[in-house]
Amino acid sequence: MAPMMRRAGQRRGGIDLGGTKIQAIVVDEDNNVVGQSRCPTPHEGGPQDVADAMANALREAASLAGTETSSLKGVGVGSPGEIDAASGAVSNAKNLPNWSESFPLGPILSQALGTRVAVGNDVDVATWAEYVLGAGRDRNSILGVFWGTGVGGGIILDGKSWDGRGSAGEIGHMVVKRGGAKCPCGNHGCMEAYAGRSAMETEARRRVDHGDKTDLFKLMEKHEKPRLTSGIWQRALEHEDEMATELIDRAVKALGAGIASAVNLLDPEMVILGGGLGVRFGETIGPRIQERMQLNLFDHDDPPDFEIAALGDFGGALGGALLVS
Amino acid sequence: MAPMMRRAGQRRGGIDLGGTKIQAIVVDEDNNVVGQSRCPTPHEGGPQDVADAMANALREAASLAGTETSSLKGVGVGSPGEIDAASGAVSNAKNLPNWSESFPLGPILSQALGTRVAVGNDVDVATWAEYVLGAGRDRNSILGVFWGTGVGGGIILDGKSWDGRGSAGEIGHMVVKRGGAKCPCGNHGCMEAYAGRSAMETEARRRVDHGDKTDLFKLMEKHEKPRLTSGIWQRALEHEDEMATELIDRAVKALGAGIASAVNLLDPEMVILGGGLGVRFGETIGPRIQERMQLNLFDHDDPPDFEIAALGDFGGALGGALLVS
Numbered sequence: 001m002a003p004m005m006r007r008a009g010q011r012r013g014g015i016d017l018g019g020t021k022i023q024a025i026v027v028d029e030d031n032n033v034v035g036q037s038r039c040p041t042p043h044e045g046g047p048q049d050v051a052d053a054m055a056n057a058l059r060e061a062a063s064l065a066g067t068e069t070s071s072l073k074g075v076g077v078g079s080p081g082e083i084d085a086a087s088g089a090v091s092n093a094k095n096l097p098n099w100s101e102s103f104p105l106g107p108i109l110s111q112a113l114g115t116r117v118a119v120g121n122d123v124d125v126a127t128w129a130e131y132v133l134g135a136g137r138d139r140n141s142i143l144g145v146f147w148g149t150g151v152g153g154g155i156i157l158d159g160k161s162w163d164g165r166g167s168a169g170e171i172g173h174m175v176v177k178r179g180g181a182k183c184p185c186g187n188h189g190c191m192e193a194y195a196g197r198s199a200m201e202t203e204a205r206r207r208v209d210h211g212d213k214t215d216l217f218k219l220m221e222k223h224e225k226p227r228l229t230s231g232i233w234q235r236a237l238e239h240e241d242e243m244a245t246e247l248i249d250r251a252v253k254a255l256g257a258g259i260a261s262a263v264n265l266l267d268p269e270m271v272i273l274g275g276g277l278g279v280r281f282g283e284t285i286g287p288r289i290q291e292r293m294q295l296n297l298f299d300h301d302d303p304p305d306f307e308i309a310a311l312g313d314f315g316g317a318l319g320g321a322l323l324v325s
Numbered sequence: 326m327a328p329m330m331r332r333a334g335q336r337r338g339g340i341d342l343g344g345t346k347i348q349a350i351v352v353d354e355d356n357n358v359v360g361q362s363r364c365p366t367p368h369e370g371g372p373q374d375v376a377d378a379m380a381n382a383l384r385e386a387a388s389l390a391g392t393e394t395s396s397l398k399g400v401g402v403g404s405p406g407e408i409d410a411a412s413g414a415v416s417n418a419k420n421l422p423n424w425s426e427s428f429p430l431g432p433i434l435s436q437a438l439g440t441r442v443a444v445g446n447d448v449d450v451a452t453w454a455e456y457v458l459g460a461g462r463d464r465n466s467i468l469g470v471f472w473g474t475g476v477g478g479g480i481i482l483d484g485k486s487w488d489g490r491g492s493a494g495e496i497g498h499m500v501v502k503r504g505g506a507k508c509p510c511g512n513h514g515c516m517e518a519y520a521g522r523s524a525m526e527t528e529a530r531r532r533v534d535h536g537d538k539t540d541l542f543k544l545m546e547k548h549e550k551p552r553l554t555s556g557i558w559q560r561a562l563e564h565e566d567e568m569a570t571e572l573i574d575r576a577v578k579a580l581g582a583g584i585a586s587a588v589n590l591l592d593p594e595m596v597i598l599g600g601g602l603g604v605r606f607g608e609t610i611g612p613r614i615q616e617r618m619q620l621n622l623f624d625h626d627d628p629p630d631f632e633i634a635a636l637g638d639f640g641g642a643l644g645g646a647l648l649v650s
Contacts, residue, residue, distance in 0.1 A: 141489065141490075153590065155590070155591075157482065157487060162591070163592070164466065164591055164592020165466075165592050165594060165627070165629075166592070167592045167623070167624050167627070168590065168592035169590065170623040170624075171589070171590055173586075173589045174499070174586035174589055174590060175501055175586045175621050176500055176501075176503050177501075177502055177503050178501050178502050178578060178579065178582040185623060187621050187623070189582070190621075254503065257500040257503040257514070258500070260500060261498075261499035261500045261586055264495040264496070264498045265478065265493065265494065265496055265499060265587055265590060266480075266487070266493055266590070267488070267489020267491070267492045267493035267494075268490075269490060295512070296498075296500050296503075296512050296513075296514070297512075298498040298510060299492050299495075302492070304490075
């Protein structure tokens with residue numbers, strides 16, 4: 001077998017399916033990214049449209065890596081919603097269009113890409129990637145906090161993913177204000193009700209409807225975005241937009257309180273902040289979240305380390321690729 | 326060796342050191358309680374006074390079991406505060422009198438009782454006892470919630486105690502209302518700030534100082550209690566005392582929200598409600614806490630089982646006895 005062919009055979013694909021974007025990568029045997037492609041997540045249609053976009057993104061990444069998807073050893077997907085890892089089916093993906101019923105994402109992608117496909121929970125695989133390759137490499141217990149469209153949590157204890165009965169890690173739905181703001185999940189006072197990108201956009205619209213002023217939606221239109229992306233929030237903050245500043249402050253306080261709660265319960269060695277907003281705002285807003293967390297720690301003298309996801313935007317897709325053994 | 330002597334040699338002692346009371350037991354090799362004694366926890370003096378009271382309680386329990394403490398295989402203690410399991414030293418026991426410095430509780434008791442003494446965290450050992458002998462016998466993952474002077478949490482995951490870096494399980498200091506009531510720990514909005522017996526008493530006194538009416542303190546004096554014990558709260562509720570009813574309602578809401586947060590994060594098979602108030606009010610108030618928890622679960626359709634601590638008042642002391650191998 002020629003060296004080129006052997007190397008291609010050990011390449012793997014990874015796809016991070018987010019509420020806002022789809023990130024596809026191809027990695028070599030040392031987990032170096034050798035091709036990548038990104039596209040917006042369809043916000044209309046249904047699961048098949050999302051699967052089509054995912055397959056296209058991976059084909060593009062493979063092409064940029066000089067290979068074809070059918071030559072990959074396999075592809076791993078980090079997906080939101082409820083995952084049946086055995087069958088590759090996904091249901092109840094709340095931030096994706098019309099995706100409440102079970103959809104055989106793994107098998108459909110496998111057929112489209114001509115290689116085997118493994119599906120895992122987006123946040124779990126991203127946390128695992130940080131543990132294996134990123135900020136948490138030397139640690140034994142990690143709390144991953146993924147601040148994006150929603151707020152997800154990944155838990156690694158004693159070097160193993162903790163998933164409870166299949167649904168652990170819902171840090172975004174820890175209560176930070178009993179009886180507080182309505183969350184996209186339907187409950188009240190969840191961390192995500194204040195900090196999730198989607199909930200923040202809903203709140204901004206509500207305030208605009210009440211006559212408050214903001215440039216958020218003007219910026220969104222100007223940059224031709226279908227929603228308030230992390231980039232739009234960043235621009236608005238740079239313009240010192242009052243509403244954007246207030247809503248981000250509100251998110252910071254909720255994140256600080258919720259992360260502190262989780263730390264008080266689990267006492268991990270490290271908190272890793274990732275996700276679309278977490279990665280974009282890590283440098284500037286991360287320290288403020290850490291400060292708010294510190295306020296609510298039970299043991300103020302011994303906080304966990306607090307790091308920004310080292311794998312950045314590729315964390316989820318790398319976690320996907322790590323599913324392929 | 327005569328049978329009587331052999332049996333005595335396999336007996337073990339257990340002591341639960343609570344903020345309100347000290348419970349001592351002697352158990353046989355099958356963990357049956359063969360002698361028990363209880364006394365109030367000294368609320369003046371210091372660690373040595375507490376240790377003296379503990380030694381006396383265990384002597385009494387041993388005497389009722391027809392043995393002497395020096396014949397016991399060993400004694401295990403469930404203690405609040407920071408425990409150094411290796412040395413048996415305890416520090417920062419916030420609900421005990423003048424006990425911030427490290428005090429060699431294990432060695433002091435060992436000398437007083439003439440047998441070896443192991444010291445563990447009160448809530449961890451009580452949760453472990455429920456896992457080995459009580460409500461959690463058939464389960465693999467358990468969240469123990471000990472509602473008493475404070476609110477403590479014990480975590481068992483995959484059949485093992487999870488203690489983090491030594492301080493996990495501080496469920497009482499999860500934030501249920503950001504910026505909310507001041508907690509005895511100094512933070513704001515903790516579950517314990519609303520639900521801990523000690524915080525509830527502080528709040529009752531504050532309301533009385535503001536001119537609100539209650540029979541709580543009259544009942545306390547009538548029954549010659551130094552504080553608002555769980556029994557006093559029960560009587561006040563039976564008398565339909567308005568303030569007591571309100572403060573218990575407030576505690577129920579905080580417990581429900583905080584437990585839901587922990588369940589959303591950990592997704593355990595079972596929640597076990599114990600502690601002085603938890604055991605006393607389990608039948609009547611437990612279902613209300615469960616109802617409030619349900620409101621804030623992320624997955625409403627698949628709640629964990631919810632049980633009252635099956636070992637009742639002896640749970641902590643049995644957990645202590647289980648420390649002796």
